[in-house]
Amino acid sequence: MNPVGNALSNFCALCIHADTSRRAAAAGARIICHNAPVSRHGEAGTDPEPTGRAADSDGRPYRLLRQEILDGAIRPGDLLLETALSTRYEVSRTPIRVALVRLEHDGLVERASRGFRVRVGSAEDVLDIYEARIALESTAAAGAALRRTDLELARLTHLHQESVGADVPVAADLHRQWHEVLWTASHNLAIASTLVRLCSQLTIFDPAPMLQPGSLDAACDEHRHILDAIADRDPDAARDAVAAHLTRTRETRLAVLAKG
Structure with a gap:
């Protein structure tokens, strides 16, 4: 078994439990x-x-x-x-x-x-946060493609596999964890800590975009593209894939806010 397979096997044995708490x-x-x-x-x-x-x-x-x-x-x-x-x-x-x-x-x-x-929060807040998040997380993904460990890749793979086909609340939590592992895999503490702060603000400002019809399947497909780029150690592809993913979720959030 290759190093990534070994790491994934060991990690899966730990078993991730999802917190299905929802915001009111x-x-x-x-x-x-x-x-x-x-x-x-x-x-x-x-x-x-x-x-x-x-x-x-x-x-x-x-x-x-x-x-x-x-x-x-x-x-x-x-x-x-x-x-x-x-x-x-x-x-x-x-x-x-x-x-x-x-x-x-x-x-x-x-x-x-x-x-x-x-x-x-307001629509302007969401736009401001996403402008910063797209820039930072795209850079984090490029860094993860260059610096991720086999264990970090295994964790990303496991979380992605668990989220495919999961119920929306469980999948939403797994996707949140997936992004946090991505930030960690960049090995840039300044970027990771800033993204924690920005995404915490998004959590309270508006409904989660994955609650919208079709958004969960789209997010899983987008995560697969990002994951493939990180596995291939392709920083440009990882950067572009994250930017496309976050651009779509930004538009979904703004559409929900516009409906009131």
Whole structure:
């Protein structure tokens, strides 16, 4: 068996489980209360936190609040009050304040008259993010074609194979993971970390494009072309394939936003 086959065989033994969480649609501003349920699962691509009990106490509100925003449990336009969040996460207001400032830097929340609120995106936001994403992820794909390891190629192959024919929520999560592995395979931390931030903003700004009819099959075909280029170590083909893929998903997102 060749190195890629060995890597894929070993990786498949680990088994990837998909998180099928879905975002709720924005339906007016709410004030987040302390007795609402708190999400406990992690998010791939979240900034690493320092180790140690004190560091975990400070970083936990950021991780949980960020995940609830990305999951849709806390919706665009919702008000985020330090006092309510302090009670909700059972911490003092200081780590809550730090978490809100970090989330503002991530582009997920913005300052409001009564504290902070989850950002509500516009078509202009989507256009701006995609302009940056197409440039960065195309470069990442070219880098992955040149620098990917056999294990990274095996992970991309496995995620792609699992997504073909999967239910939409499962496939959407697998496709998100696939893109994250692609960024990692570029071995460019600056690009990868920026793409995490940009795609987190897209998550809350508008519905996922794969929920639209025919989009999932198109995305699988496009991923196959990107994967072939990376396997062949063809940076130009990988760059072009990613640009075409993201251009289509951009147009799908904008069409959904235009419908209101």
